[in-house]
Amino acid sequence: MPPLPVISGMEVRRAFERAGFVFRKQRGSHMILVKTGHTKILSIPNHKELDRGTLRKLITDSGLTVEEFYNYLG
Numbered sequence: 001m002p003p004l005p006v007i008s009g010m011e012v013r014r015a016f017e018r019a020g021f022v023f024r025k026q027r028g029s030h031m032i033l034v035k036t037g038h039t040k041i042l043s044i045p046n047h048k049e050l051d052r053g054t055l056r057k058l059i060t061d062s063g064l065t066v067e068e069f070y071n072y073l074g
Contacts, residue, residue: 004055004066007073009046012055015072016042016062038063 013031017023021033021042033042040061045054059069 004052005073006049006052007055008048009044009050011073012044012050012058015069015074016044016058018072018074019062019064019068021062035062 009031013023013033016033019035021035021038024032024034024041026032026046029046031044031046033044040063042058042061044050044058056066059066062069064072
């Protein structure tokens with residue numbers, strides 16, 4: 001498995017939007033994304049760089065694998 005990249009919150013948001021998630025709202029510095037039929041709500045910090053642990057948790061919560069996430073990252 002390749003190591004997770006250090007990327008911005010906006011890049012993560014775009015990747016999850018390609019995966020079918022929809023931007024719902026923003027509370028402070030966190031962007032909230034939802035997906036129909038999916039029980040988890042993703043709260044993505046709008047930071048210049050996300051910690052790898054935070055990114056890994058978001059990927060896990062989304063139901064994607066790291067490889068699938070890389071495909072949506074573009």
